[in-house]
Amino acid sequence: MLIGEVARRSGVSPRMLRHYDALGLVRPTGRTVGGYREYTAEDVRRVFHVESLRSLGLSLKQVGHALADPDFTPSALVGDLIRWTEDRLERERELLDRLRAIDASAPTGWQDVLRIVELMQGLGSTSAARRQQAVLTRPEDAPVPVELLAEAVLAESDPSVAGALCWALARSGPDAVTALTAGLDARDVDVRRRAVRAIAEMDESPRATEALTKALDDPDTTVRGHAALVLGRSGVTAAVPALVGMVVEGFNDVDAAEILGTLSRRPGCADRILTLLVDQLAAPSADFATRARLIQALVELPGSAVREVLRRLTHDGDRAVALIASAFVTLLDERSLADRGEGDL
Template sequence: MLIGEVARHSGVSARMLRHYDALGLVRPTGRTTGGYREYSAEDVRRIFHVESLRSLGLSLKQIGRALQDPAFTPSALVSDLIRWTEDRLERERELLERLRAIDASAPAGWQDVLRVVELMQGLNSASPARRQQTVLSGQDAGAVPAELLAGAVLTEPDPVVAGALRWALARSGGDAVGTLAAGVHAEDVAVRRRAVQAIAAMPGTPGAAAALADALGDPDATVRGHAALALGRRGVHAAVPALVRMVVEGRNDVDAAEVLGTLSQGRDQDPERAERILTALTDELARPTADSATRIRLTQALLELPGTTARDTLRHLAHDDDPAVALVASAFSGVLDERAPHETRGGPGA
């Protein structure tokens, strides 16, 4: 077949076929009387071999070596190709994220584009001080794309810079919950922790409560704790089991007890809600596996609850077999009696 016919059948341009010939990759075995290239069936098969290897990302030089050296083994080269492709995909992913951040900022001109690029470069700096300065100066210069801040907060290891990012994100007013919610489901527990902390700092944002509710089932106690505190402060009763568990385990137990107290009172003053929280605490107190320190924390949590039932429970615990628990309960019972003398003593005429 002549070069034009080969080009039509193979899809490889005549110009590329001539290039293959010049490189020695695919040289036609014959020539016509007029000097035109003439390809045999074996030549055409070799062209398809070259194109197949090109589709894997091999260079023409690598293809020539692969086809000419019988001892050449593909395993090492394929491994290199995998690594190079992964690196390229990562670079392209980063580029795509930068482009999306610029697009989300709705730039009015190239100065706006350059400002966002400068922000991204600052946020990617190896210096925590520069990253923090970038966050603060970006807020002063104008609106920073919320998605850009959300992506940065998920990867920020420095607690001071992370705090600045959460502050800026809460002030941005942008829709970043989608990006943060994806972080709640990340494999890396550090990313999940940062995501929940950032969402917790954005009260009232649409989608925040749902993302935090998902985090209540996280295997990591810190993630669950951040989510439970944030939801409890929003009045979400589903956080109660996680909050009680925090008191039992001694993780931010003071904060958890305060939130339980707020939940038990609530805006609607629902007595059944307070009773359910009290029951959850007393059930833990009654567990035979609860040690003295755990029972003291649970007793302290009762101080945050309203109503006479909590005070009655503390009076009962004042006679507990554990002297430490009894001492704490007795002291707290006296505090509650001083807070509400009419309730605790039956009021006038009692």
Template sequence: MLIGEVARRSGVSCRMLRHYDSLGLVRPTGRTVGGYREYSEEDIRRIFHVESLRTLGLSLRQIGRALEDPAFTPSALVADLIRRSEDRLKREQELLDRLRTVDASTPSAWQDVLRIVKLLHGLNSPNAARRQQAVLAPADDVPVPTDLLAAAVLAESDPNVAGALRWALARAGGDGVASVVAGVYSDDVDVRRRAVLAVAAMAETPGATAALADALGDPDPMVRRHAALATGKTGSTAAAPTLVAMIVDGTNDVEAAEILGALSLDPGPANQIMNALTAELSTHSADSSVRIRLIQALAELPAPVAKSTLQQLTYDEDRSVALVATALLAVVESRSTN
């Protein structure tokens, strides 16, 4: 079969077939009387082998090695192609994300595009101080797209930069919550921790309440604690069990006790909170440090609720517990008479 017919049937141009010939990749086994290339069936099969390998991204040199070396094993080469393809896809996804971010900022001129690109470079800097500066002082007061802020919040490990990002996201309002709330349901515990802190900063914003309520049941204690502090401040009694556990553990116990005190101003949950604290007092009867924290939490409750239990604790066998209860009882009684 002559080169023109091969090109027509195979879809490989005559120019490329000549190039294959010059490289020794596919050389026609015959020549006509006039000196024209003549391809056999085996030559045509080889052309299709070459084209198949090209679709995998192999270079012509790699294809030549694969076809000529009987001992050639494709596994290492295929693995390398996979790695290169993954790297290329990652770069293209990053480019797509940048383009979407620029598009979300609705630029009206190229200058607006350049400002957003500058902001993106700042947020992607390996230097934490530069990332923080990019958040706190965006170029020429360019508003930062909430999707970009949300992605940065969920990825940021530096606490100072994360705080600046949460502040900026909170300023963005409802759109900011919608962008970051998905992180509360991530499989990655670090992402959930960052997300719940960001959502907690906007706890009273529509959309945040449901996510924080779900986070109260998170398997990670840190996520539960952040959710409890945020939801408790909004008046949700669902946070009470976690807040009591925080007092027992000594984690943000002062803040947790203050929130329980505020929740107990409502007669409904007051007894429930009181019972939970007294139950922990019994459970940890041998641990004076835990019991003292619980007594301090009792002192935050309204006097009618806490007074009786504090009076009983003034006679506790543990002298340190009794002294703390006596001192706090005086504070509670003083507060109730003022």
């Protein structure tokens, strides 16, 4: 079989077949009278073997070594190929993200493209100062994709750089919150924490409220608590259970208690908050420290029902709890007298 026919059957060009011959990978068994290469069926099978190994990413040198050594074991080489391929794919993903970011900025000329590339290089620097500079020195009229800034916010660990990025993101338009919301679904808890903090810094909007409300169900105390504080200060009563949980856990419990006191003045909210706090006071798992925090939160609530709960607690089986309740009953009574102008009697 001459080289032209081998090329047609194998799909390998005559030029490459000659190259294989020169390297010793596939040498034709014979020659015609005229000196042309003549391949046997076994030679053709070897051509297919070479092409199969090349399709896995092996170099021609590696292919030759694999075919020449009968004791060759592929496991180590295949493992290397996997790692090389993963690295290559990661580089290609980075390139694809870079191209998408440039496309999203809708550049009108190469100057716009170069600005985006320069910004991406700055944001990818290992120097926090350079990352911050890349954001703050950006020209006012330079378009920047919201997704690019959001991705940088979610990856940024330096507080100063994160602040600059949030500032830039907040100025980028109404899609900022939407771009950050994806971070709330990240497996990495640090990414979710950055997402909720960044969303909290955006202007109040239905999108931000919706995203933060979603974060109330996060398993992480920090994510859940930060969302609850922001929503509670904005008067969103959906944050009440999370705020009570913060008091129980001792996470920003003072702030949470103050916000619960404010929310309790909203119609129909006081009884709900009181019930949740009382239920937690009676929980078998509540230790002294937890119950003390819950009592302090109770004092922030208005109404006579709170005094009644505290009076019952003055007879609690835990003497320390009873003493704290007694002290607060006295304090509330004194406040009540002062409010009625009877404090000097």
